[in-house]
Amino acid sequence: MFKKIRHLFNAYVLSTDMPLRGRLFNMTIILCLGGSVFGLVSTMIQASSVISVVSTAVLVALLVALLVLCNWKRAYDVGGLIVVGTTCFIVFPFIFFSGGGMNSGMVAYFILGVVMIAVMLDGRSYYIALVLYIITCLVCYTLDHFYHGLVTPIASDFLVYVDICTSFVGAAVLISLVLKYQDRETTRARREAENELLRAEEASRAKGDFLSNMSHEIRTPMNAIIGMTTIGKRVSGPSEKDHYFEQINDASNHLLGIINDILDMSKIEANKLVLSELPFDLRKVISMVSNVTGFRAADVGQNIEVKVDERLPSLLIGDDQRLAQVITNLLANAVKFSPEGATILLDVVLLDEADGVCTLRVDVEDHGIGISDEQKSRLFKSFEQAEAGISRAYGGTGLGLAISKRIVEAMGGSIWLESELGRGSTFSFTVSLPIADDSTGEEQQQGERAEELSEADFDIDLSAYCILLVEDIEVNRTIVNALLEPTGVRIDEAQNGVEALAMFEDDPVRYDLILMDVQMPEMDGYTATRKIRALETPEAQAVPVIAMTANVFREDIEQALDAGMNAHIGKPIDLARLLDLLGCYLLSEGS
Numbered sequence: 001m002f003k004k005i006r007h008l009f010n011a012y013v014l015s016t017d018m019p020l021r022g023r024l025f026n027m028t029i030i031l032c033l034g035g036s037v038f039g040l041v042s043t044m045i046q047a048s049s050v051i052s053v054v055s056t057a058v059l060v061a062l063l064v065a066l067l068v069l070c071n072w073k074r075a076y077d078v079g080g081l082i083v084v085g086t087t088c089f090i091v092f093p094f095i096f097f098s099g100g101g102m103n104s105g106m107v108a109y110f111i112l113g114v115v116m117i118a119v120m121l122d123g124r125s126y127y128i129a130l131v132l133y134i135i136t137c138l139v140c141y142t143l144d145h146f147y148h149g150l151v152t153p154i155a156s157d158f159l160v161y162v163d164i165c166t167s168f169v170g171a172a173v174l175i176s177l178v179l180k181y182q183d184r185e186t187t188r189a190r191r192e193a194e195n196e197l198l199r200a201e202e203a204s205r206a207k208g209d210f211l212s213n214m215s216h217e218i219r220t221p222m223n224a225i226i227g228m229t230t231i232g233k234r235v236s237g238p239s240e241k242d243h244y245f246e247q248i249n250d251a252s253n254h255l256l257g258i259i260n261d262i263l264d265m266s267k268i269e270a271n272k273l274v275l276s277e278l279p280f281d282l283r284k285v286i287s288m289v290s291n292v293t294g295f296r297a298a299d300v301g302q303n304i305e306v307k308v309d310e311r312l313p314s315l316l317i318g319d320d321q322r323l324a325q326v327i328t329n330l331l332a333n334a335v336k337f338s339p340e341g342a343t344i345l346l347d348v349v350l351l352d353e354a355d356g357v358c359t360l361r362v363d364v365e366d367h368g369i370g371i372s373d374e375q376k377s378r379l380f381k382s383f384e385q386a387e388a389g390i391s392r393a394y395g396g397t398g399l400g401l402a403i404s405k406r407i408v409e410a411m412g413g414s415i416w417l418e419s420e421l422g423r424g425s426t427f428s429f430t431v432s433l434p435i436a437d438d439s440t441g442e443e444q445q446q447g448e449r450a451e452e453l454s455e456a457d458f459d460i461d462l463s464a465y466c467i468l469l470v471e472d473i474e475v476n477r478t479i480v481n482a483l484l485e486p487t488g489v490r491i492d493e494a495q496n497g498v499e500a501l502a503m504f505e506d507d508p509v510r511y512d513l514i515l516m517d518v519q520m521p522e523m524d525g526y527t528a529t530r531k532i533r534a535l536e537t538p539e540a541q542a543v544p545v546i547a548m549t550a551n552v553f554r555e556d557i558e559q560a561l562d563a564g565m566n567a568h569i570g571k572p573i574d575l576a577r578l579l580d581l582l583g584c585y586l587l588s589e590g591s
Contacts, residue, residue, distance in 0.1 A: 022074070026067065028119050032083070033063040033064065055095060055098070084121060087116060088113045088116070088132075088133045088136065113133055117133060228251070231244055280318065283308060289328050296332070305344065307345070308348045312348065312358070313353075316434065322410075323407075326404040326408060327362060327364070330429075333400065334427075336368075339368070342368070346362070346364055356435050364426070365424065365425075365426040367424040368425060370419050370421040370425055379417065380401050380404075414430055460587065462489035463489065463490075465512040465586050466491075467512065468514045469492065469493050470514060470516045470528065471494075471548070472495050473517075476571070480515065483573065483575050484582075487582070492510075492511070496520045498522045498528075501528055504540075509539055513544045513545075513582065513586060514544070516546065516548060517549055518560070525549070526563040529545050532545070544586075546567045546581055547568040567585075
């Protein structure tokens with residue numbers, strides 16, 4: 001019983017889930033209820049008049065009813081008016097005239113009424129109630145002074161003093177509790193405001209540092225691209241031009257990686273990170289990631305050692321690209337912060353396997369600069385690095401670990417760090433992934449073999465086919481023409497969806513495939529595709545339409561497919577991916 005009462009008191013008086021007006025109302029009603037119950041017992045002991053006993057009992061019942069109804073309806077302002085009006089203008093005069101008047105502690109009752117008005121009312125109603133209450137009390141005291149017969153005397157002088165002392169003590173307790181409660185609320189609100197301001201300042205400072213680092217990270221590869229392009233124009237030898245083209249390609253890939261990190265973080269902050277659920281071979285993912293990172297490590301004389309638990313299932317279900325992204329981030333950091341000649345360990349261990357789900361742990365151990373305990377607290381936060389000097393000394397945007405943390409958590413796992421300054425670091429994370437069954441594994445292996453065949457046939461002959469290229473930006477049309485020129489494919493160009501629809505409608509048999517941009521003036525790619533599919537010709541339904549756009553989020557791909565497109569390729573265009581799609585939709589159709 002006591003626990004239940006304490007729970008109700010915490011919920012309706014102390015909890016910040018209640019509005020401040022409601023908490024003050026409940027606290028005052030409870031205190032007044034306690035005082036009223038004491039007054040009822042006192043009047044019954046003193047054998048006071050029936051009016052005094054009844055009025056006090058009515059007050060107790062009224063307070064209980066108000067406490068229940070006002071919390072049920074959340075009508076604290078109305079309840080406050082009722083309590084103040086009843087207590088100050090009805091109960092006070094009754095008790096005054098039936099319980100001894102000025103000689104029975106009514107000064108303390110008057111103070112209680114003032115406190116009640118101050119706590120429960122605001123604005124104009126506060127001032128009006130206070131003035132009317134003072135007038136009511138003055139009238140009562142005046143009548144008592146000039147007409148003693150109107151006041152019923154108290155039987156015992158001792159009880160008079162008890163009443164007076166009790167009233168003053170009750171008034172003092174109520175006032176002190178109200179002031180203490182209000183002071184606590186004010187202090188808590190001020191502390192929360194200060195903490196919120198500090199968090200806002202820290203976030204602003206972190207984002208300011210991030211923007212400064214980002215400006216450096218973006219401008220550095222841009223400077224290389226622009227500079228190498230300028231130099232490449234001046235040289236005449238093919239080998240020299242190839243060298244500068246290679247440098248431009250490296251800088252462009254680095255810049256694209258930065259942009260992808262920014263877009264990933266934007267998706268995560270907007271809660272739009274969606275993981276795919278497809279079968280994949282974890283060992284192939286580990287091999288691919290270690291090989292790609294291994295080239296960077298070899299450039300600085302480092303070695304990446306890979307250990308994979310033999311008990312791991314051959315096929316798992318999940319988002320292999322996101323998993324590879326996390327491991328790549330950790331390995332890239334290990335390479336970045338480890339000295340020349342160091343060995344970096346990538347260890348994948350099976351922790352548990354039950355009910356068709358396996359839990360695995362991935363450890364990336366380096367022997368680099370290490371991280372202090374204070375720096376660890378900032379490491380996985382968005383837009384932050386362990387310390388400001390790291391970005392200047394080693395580069396980086398401060399997004400990789402924050403993105404990795406969100407991806408791992410989305411996979412139902414956790415990521416953590418064990419490190420010591422000057423002794424290296426070990427980044428570890430766990431994920432739980434379903435195990436793919438045999439039929440799923442066979443489909444996945446068939447898809448891999450088909451993909452390997454199409455990628456192996458890189459120099460494909462498409463001279464027998466004609467493509468409709470729908471793109472509003474001239475330089476993008478030039479790039480596609482140049483990339484596909486070795487295939488011999490014929491390309492007709494349209495600058496927007498209106499032109500594309502008219503050209504296809506005039507000669508639907510001519511076009512074997514459509515490369516469709518999405519964002520274009522006059523008519524976008526989605527609308528153009530829907531209108532082409534709606535044409536009453538068999539070619540309109542059969543022609544493959546491939547979205548070719550910079551919109552690369554999962555929802556963008558789904559929107560393209562919903563519009564009637566067959567596939568999606570992002571910009572910047574991956575030539576191998578483009579040739580793979582062309583081979584899939586043209587050569588397979590013609591065979």
